Amino acid sequence: MSDTPMIDQLETGPWPSFIKDIKRMAEKNAMCKDLLGLLEMSYKDKKTHWKHGGIVGVRGYGGGIIGRYSDSPEKFPNVSHFHTVRVNQPSAWFYNTGALRYLCDLWEKHGSGLTNLHGSTGDFVMLGTTTDQLEPIFTDLSEHGWDLGGSGSDVRTPSCCNGMARCEFACYDTMNLCYDLTNEYQDELHRPAFPYKFKFKMSGCPNDCVASIARSDCSIIGTWRDDIQQDDAAVAEYAKGGKVDIANDVVGKCPTGCMSWNGSKLSIDNKNCNRCMHCINVMPKALRPGKDKGAMILLGAKAPIVQGALLSSVLVPFIKMEPPYEEFKDLIRRIWEFWDEHGENRERIGEMIVRIGKGNFVEEVGLEPVPAMIKEPRSNPYIFYEEYFDEE
Amino acid sequence: MASLEEIKDYLFHKVESYAGKKQVKVPHLTQEIIEHFGEAECSKKDVKEALKELIDEEKLVYGYYGGTTIELPHVEGSANA
Numbered sequence: 263m264s265d266t267p268m269i270d271q272l273e274t275g276p277w278p279s280f281i282k283d284i285k286r287m288a289e290k291n292a293m294c295k296d297l298l299g300l301l302e303m304s305y306k307d308k309k310t311h312w313k314h315g316g317i318v319g320v321r322g323y324g325g326g327i328i329g330r331y332s333d334s335p336e337k338f339p340n341v342s343h344f345h346t347v348r349v350n351q352p353s354a355w356f357y358n359t360g361a362l363r364y365l366c367d368l369w370e371k372h373g374s375g376l377t378n379l380h381g382s383t384g385d386f387v388m389l390g391t392t393t394d395q396l397e398p399i400f401t402d403l404s405e406h407g408w409d410l411g412g413s414g415s416d417v418r419t420p421s422c423c424n425g426m427a428r429c430e431f432a433c434y435d436t437m438n439l440c441y442d443l444t445n446e447y448q449d450e451l452h453r454p455a456f457p458y459k460f461k462f463k464m465s466g467c468p469n470d471c472v473a474s475i476a477r478s479d480c481s482i483i484g485t486w487r488d489d490i491q492q493d494d495a496a497v498a499e500y501a502k503g504g505k506v507d508i509a510n511d512v513v514g515k516c517p518t519g520c521m522s523w524n525g526s527k528l529s530i531d532n533k534n535c536n537r538c539m540h541c542i543n544v545m546p547k548a549l550r551p552g553k554d555k556g557a558m559i560l561l562g563a564k565a566p567i568v569q570g571a572l573l574s575s576v577l578v579p580f581i582k583m584e585p586p587y588e589e590f591k592d593l594i595r596r597i598w599e600f601w602d603e604h605g606e607n608r609e610r611i612g613e614m615i616v617r618i619g620k621g622n623f624v625e626e627v628g629l630e631p632v633p634a635m636i637k638e639p640r641s642n643p644y645i646f647y648e649e650y651f652d653e654e
Numbered sequence: 655m656a657s658l659e660e661i662k663d664y665l666f667h668k669v670e671s672y673a674g675k676k677q678v679k680v681p682h683l684t685q686e687i688i689e690h691f692g693e694a695e696c697s698k699k700d701v702k703e704a705l706k707e708l709i710d711e712e713k714l715v716y717g718y719y720g721g722t723t724i725e726l727p728h729v730e731g732s733a734n735a
Binding site for chain 2: 315316319322323325328329343413415453454455457602605607608
């Protein structure tokens with residue numbers, strides 16, 4: 263009988279199995295063999311046998327290594343240490359095959375050979391190594407032009423969609439901004455000094471393919487402030503082809519009802535468009551984002567750890583997002599200064615804004631309140647007019 | 655103005671005083687050090703620089719216990735197992 267009857271079941275079914283992969287690695291790596299044993303024990307005991315945290319890291323860095331120890335080192339000595347290494351990924355996860363070979367070879371040499379591509383922060387995640395291997399790994403990575411990513415109370419590794427490299431909808435160069443911010447905030451990335459983590463994610467258009475609105479403290483989402491570019495001849499082609507029911511599938515699904523279709527002409531009331539991208543996604547040959555492009559800055563998303571999950575809400579409705587991004591960086595500096603001063607232990611920026619009120623936050627970071635600072639379109643504005651209260 | 659060495663010295667002894675009692679974090683330490691020297695004598699930037707030097711000299715290390723902590727170097731119990 264197998265030593266691992268419970269996890270063996272995870273090899274059945276049509277999908278690729280992580281158990282199958284770990285078993286393959288276990289033939290040449292003792293860590294993977296013990297990992298299977300520890301995992302089987304977890305399934306049997308219905309609890310994890312990992313311990314998290316501690317002081318493991320590389321010299322000078324507070325981020326990039328996540329300590330993992332097993333609570334059963336006597337049974338599974340090869341996974342008594344099983345630390346995770348986060349490697350800062352290239353913008354938009356573009357690797358050449360040589361880079362991937364190098365990273366895989368490095369990990370087979372110094373670790374378990376198991377990886378996660380990619381972690382939710384975006385990093386190339388290497389799973390399982392021992393404390394004594396950390397400095398050699400870091401030295402090797404550095405010599406080959408790589409660096410560790412973020413972890414703990416620091417700026418987490420910035421990540422972005424592939425923007426202008428692959429997508430016709432990108433309203434700013436997400437990859438350039440991601441690279442720029444990664445270089446600009448090296449100190450904040452490697453030397454944690456914030457009340458808690460801070461994540462940047464960049465999407466080139468409101469489709470938000472990296473889900474920045476749900477997954478980052480600061481979401482930078484491409485948008486435009488003029489009119490949607492419209493090609494009436496291409497609209498007619500969509501109508502004639504019968505592939506798109508413009509009345510139902512485009513106009514009928516416009517969330518703000520800013521479009522109309524009379525059977526031959528599509529009209530858009532652009533001042534009431536909230537840039538949801540639906541019509542553009544349905545008819546990409548006929549409709550395109552406007553020409554006056556930039557980004558909106560949203561703040562405050564997080565997953566439910568200390569408190570419940572939050573989505574980002576609009577802080578700056580439109581900003582030109584061009585190098586050297588001074589206006590944006592100046593805003594971030596003011597936000598960090600305020601959060602650093604007033605944020606409580608393990609309090610994300612979004613939680614602090616909920617606690618103190620968005621109106622107060624906006625005033626403290628030196629922004630003028632505008633009606634677009636909302637959580638959801640056409641609802642719950644945060645703005646309170648002092649004159650209104652005076653009258654009462 | 656407090657000198658960098660004075661700030662480093664005070665910072666180190668603060669962390670030493672918390673050892674085994676409290677997992678201390680950077681914002682808390684920064685606040686304590688500025689309160690000790692006074693805002694006119696010591697800024698956040700000064701504390702940041704002092705901490706950076708102490709970490710690079712390996713007199714202090716980063717840890718993680720529900721957020722990043724600052725600690726004296728030691729061998730963890732888990733690592734001994």
